[in-house]
Structure formats: C-alpha cells, structure tokens
Amino acid sequence: MRMTSTVVGALACQLDSYLTTFDTTVVSCRAVQVAAPATATKSGKKGKTGGAKEAEAPAVAPTVSAATEYELELQDTILFPEGGGQPSDHGIIATDSGSLPVLAIRRAVLTALHKVATPLAPETKVTLTVDWKRRFDHMQQHSGQHLISAILDTMEIPTLAWNLGEKVSYVEIARKLSDAEVQIVEDRCNDVIRQGVDIWVEVPDKDLVKKDKLPDDYDAERGILRVVHIGNLDSNPCCGTHLKNTKEMNAISLLHQVPIRGTNSRLYFLIGDRVRAYTKELHALTRSLNAKLSCQTEEIEPKISRLETQLKETVKREKQWTTEVAQTEATRVRAELTERKKSLVYRAELTGLDYFNLFMNELGKLEPGAGVIVMASGAPKTAGALVVIGDAADVVAGNIRDAGIISTLKGGGKGAKWQGKVALWEKGEPEALTAFFETL
Template sequence: MQQHSGQHLISAVLDMREIPTLAWALGETVSYVELPRKLTDAEIVEVEDQCNEYIRQGLDITVEVPNKEDVNTTKLPDDYDTERGILRVVHIGNLDNNPCCGTHLSNTREMNSIVLLHQQAIRGTNSRLHFLIGDRVRRFAREANAQMRATASHLSCMPDEIGARVEALEKKLRAATKSEKALVEDMAAADAEAADAELAAAGKAYIYRRRGGFEYFNAVQRKLSPFKGFLVLASGTPGAPGELMVLANESATPTTEVADKIKAVVSGVQGGAGTPKRWQGKVPEWHESQIDELAALMKAL
C-alpha cells in the first residue's frame, strides 16, 4: 500500500508539471513510473521534495464509489467493463483523484518518505523513473550504508573519500594500461623478429606465451615480415584455457594440415575455423604434457 499510494502521489506531482504517467509497476524491491521523457536532475530533486512535503502535510487518502456517470472513464483500462465492474475513485486530499481498484493507505504520513532513484531509457524517448517509499527507504539506506562502508574498507579510506579514491585508482589504471600496451607491443615486436629469423632459416617457427591470446597473436602478425613457411602461436597456462593460431603463406603447408597435427597432441581443441593462410582455435584446458608435446611436435615438423 505504501508503494501504490506513493505511486499515485508521484504521478499527481508529475501531472502538475504536465508530465503524464504512461505506465507503472510495483516491484518486489524497486518500483517505477514510465514517463514520456527523461527528467533532469533538478526536476527529480524538485519532484521528490514536493512529494515529501505532501507526506508531511498528512493529506487524507479516501476511497469513493461514485455514480458511474460522474467518473472520467478515459483514465480506465481499455478492457475494463464499466457496466459490470465497480468503480472506485481514490482521493489524495484535494490534490489528486484517480479510478483505482487497489488498496491504499489512509493518510500520506503513512508513506513516511519517498526517494526517487535512477532513470532507465525505454521505447525511444520514454524513461522509467524508479522509486522507493516508506519502509523500503529505510532498508535501502541500511543496505547502501553497509555497501558503502564495505567499499571504503576495501579502498582503505573513509566513506566520504570513496569518490576521490576511485578517481585516483582510475588514473593509475589508465597509466598502467598504457604502459602494459607499450610493453605488449615491444614483446610482440621481439617475438616477431625472432620468428622472422626462424622462418628464414627453417621455414617454420613456434611462439608460446603463458599469457597472450588472439589479441597478442594479431600484434605479432602485424609486425612479421613477409615470410615463407608457417608459424604456430600458443598461449595459456596449465589448468587454464588457452588459444592457438597457425599462420602460413600460400606456398607453405596449409594451416589446416598443421592444425590437424596439433589437434593430435592437444586434445579438445574447439573452433578451428581457418583458411589456407590462417587458422585459430581454443584449448578448453591446457595440460603440462600437452605444452611439452606441442613443443616436441614443432621440432619434428
């Protein structure tokens, strides 16, 4: 009843601003009203403050069963049978009156308080404005406080310092990511240079990195010189998933033929889409023996 009566109050205050409620839903934890547009932050604060002022005023909420001829049926659902059904009109003081079949509080003070939360874009320009009312506001405050204190503990700071601490961590992360990208590029260049030498000498090359993946393989490929032969790239640690790639030129053994030999020593390879010049697949879980057998296979090819 707190959520339902509160929804009536929120919609009434929005109606004053010529913002109609297109739809609404009362959820188990959070409810919402759907509006034709997104509200500004200032509008949300103003609507919330106005709703809470009406709560403090203690407006009576009453239910009337009027003559059907006196009811504005444009506010009724299309499938409502006005001939057979009972029409009930819910009044919030002199502020609002709406046909409604639900149960309601007897006074706005019983709502205790209203908090308007986030908005969610839906169906073009429409927006869902989420809200909490009454007892749910207190539960939300307790849970939010607990989460905030837990977050502050993880960040080793006071709750009011969380924003600044997160901003500092974001700055460090951006710097670390930039440095990592540069190191990966340098490592890929070094691996490509070593592979170029092996390809020129033996017509084949093998690169294994515990951490790499397709993004790293692609970085190596971009830095390779034109070559003859084939290159096998592998990444992953024992007990974890991994990746495989085979690169070849047109005159070399097709990548799929090399891949078939790899599959014989690395069981369970998934994917494996390929062309004569490029093949790639995923390893569900590397075993130490498979890594050793793959290295031995590359020597034997």
C-alpha cells in the same frame, strides 16, 4: 447451482487490502500445460584418471517436456492478481491435507486465477495466507506512485506509464526534469506524507469514471470501476491494493532519470521500507569501499579518480611494452622461419587473441613457402587460444586436433589461417603441444 466467483474489482483484497488470511472455496480447477526449458546434452570425455579419452559424440537434440500446472478459481481471494502495473501477490493456499504455494495470480477478464502445482477439487474449503511483507511493500510503492504522479500533475507533467520493480520502481514522463524540479517533487511528496493524508477507494457511478486507462480486456459493464483518492490532492481509477494513509509511506526518495523513447524520461524512486533497505545496502557498500581503498567516505571519489588515472597510465605502458615484445618476437620468428620453416609462439600468461593480433601485425604478411607458425595461449586449468598461420595452416591445425593433445580445442579455418579456442588446458597439454610441434 454452480458457485460463482467474485469479480476482479470487488475482491476481498481490494475491499480490504490489510487482510492477511481468508477462508474461501474452490469454484473450479483447470490444467494448463507449461513448456519446460529446452536442454541439450552431449556425451562427455573421460578425464585423465578415467582411462583413454573417448571420441566426442554429436550433441543430442534439445528435449522439451511439458509440465502441468493448475489454475484455481476461488469464490473470493485476498491474493491480488497482476494488474495496473502492480505484480501479483505471493501466498499460500491451505487445505486439510496440506498447503500449496501460489505461483502466480492472473486476471482473465473479470476472474482471478491462482496458479498452483497440484489440483484441488471444486467445493474444497481452503484458507489463504498472503505474503504480507511483499503485499505491504507493493502498497507502499503503488500508493506512493499515485502521490508522485499527483505532484507531477500540478506541474503539468503527466505520467505516461510506471513500473513496480523488485528493488527500484519508476514513472515514465514526457520530459526530463531538472535537478531542481526533482527536488521540488520529492519535497512536496514528503510534505504530504508528514501531513498524514487519508487514502480511500470509491466506487462511483460508472458514467463518471474515465475509461481510457482501463485494460482493453476488462469488461467495464459487468466489472467494478474503482477510484483511489489521496485526500483532495488526487483521484485516479485503479485496481490495485493501497494504503490507508500517506504516513504509512514513511518517505519517498527520487533517484535518477534515464532517457527513453525520444524526449521521454524514466524517473526512478524508492518508497517506504525500500528507502531503509537501500540505505543499509549503500552503507554496507561504502564500508566495503572504505576497507578496500583504505580511505574515509569523503575520500572515495578523489581516490577512485587517482586510481583511474594510474590505470590509464598503466594500460598505456603495458601497450608499449607489449608492442616491444611483439616486435622482438616477430624478429625471432622470422629468423626461425628462415632456418626451419616453422616457429612456435606460446604465451602461458595470456588467454585471448589480442597479443597474437598485435604480433601478426608486427610480423607482416607471410609469403607462400615461408613456413608455418603455431601460436598458443593459456596455462593448465585456464582457457586459451590456438592460431595457426602460413603454409597449409589448416592441415597443421587438423593434425594437432586429430592427435587429441588439446582435449577442449574447437575452431576452424582453411588455407593459410586456422583459429580456435581452448575451453580449458589440461595438465601436460602445453608440453604435449610443444613436443608435437617438433615432429611437424
């Protein structure tokens, strides 16, 4: 007779969320194909010490190889499958021959499937161990979300959705709360935590459970419908793992709100051990700012405001000076074009195109026959740019590229303008460009 598995809703982790180890048996194992990320490769170029440079080969088409993973159905499990807004547990499946990390657990209608990298034969005896730190964190966040939503319900503000994030979670509500309302919700939640209200799970008659919040693919007739209670304050259908008492939440901290979908708002929160971790993280950040800004904590905000003002003034002055430099350079280039029909503008301290755009604006339109201008930015071991404008600019740029003096140059254009990027200037390449320019 074929073994069967416990349905989701009556799993060991749902009957007792505090179990950390559990003995069970493999019911079935099936292979699943997982596509590996596509990768693209191309032939490289030899460096300066590797001899002559090779011509660049075309990129090789992306290759995709499928990896095989396996989904285990167990007689029962203490590893919670993702559902109800709660991520799946992490854990280990141990056998007499070794241990397998569980990559994920998902619910397939009423069956919990454990994804692993190595197959296990049906009827294999295994021992499960849950990542308790992660599990307890999820219990704190999920039970805490029920509490937050229950308090919001008393204010006639229903919870529309929620998300359990890796560091911060949120509830989505129909409107933004005022700062005073946020404080009221937080205070009431922490009052309930201090009271130590019991949390328990009931499996009532199915006809008494609202089924509008059940997943579309959950078989309500064959499945188990659970209702999570927080004292007399809240009763809600839920499949997740939960605490036994609100005291285990330790504390709830409501953070900030973000508008979404019209008038809706996401209210972010921290619960339990995350509050302590967040406090330590903020304290370390504050201490770092104290050191970097050479000030006390209460002085950080005014000091940053002063620095912002100084930065704006510095940027304004830099723009003025840069404009003056561009005007002076434009005058020099016009003279060179009159004399030589060509001019080189090289700025080692820059990497982008902002200055060149400003310079070209100051220079004005080049008439046919005026000559050609080569502009380059960047220094060895940094990125940069190359812009060529004027007579036969595309031909000049093509000659520079074909000469191979800028190994990482890529770009394009036609006629009177060619523009490209230099991924990395190699040693000696700026000088080589200057020398090549003189041969034009």
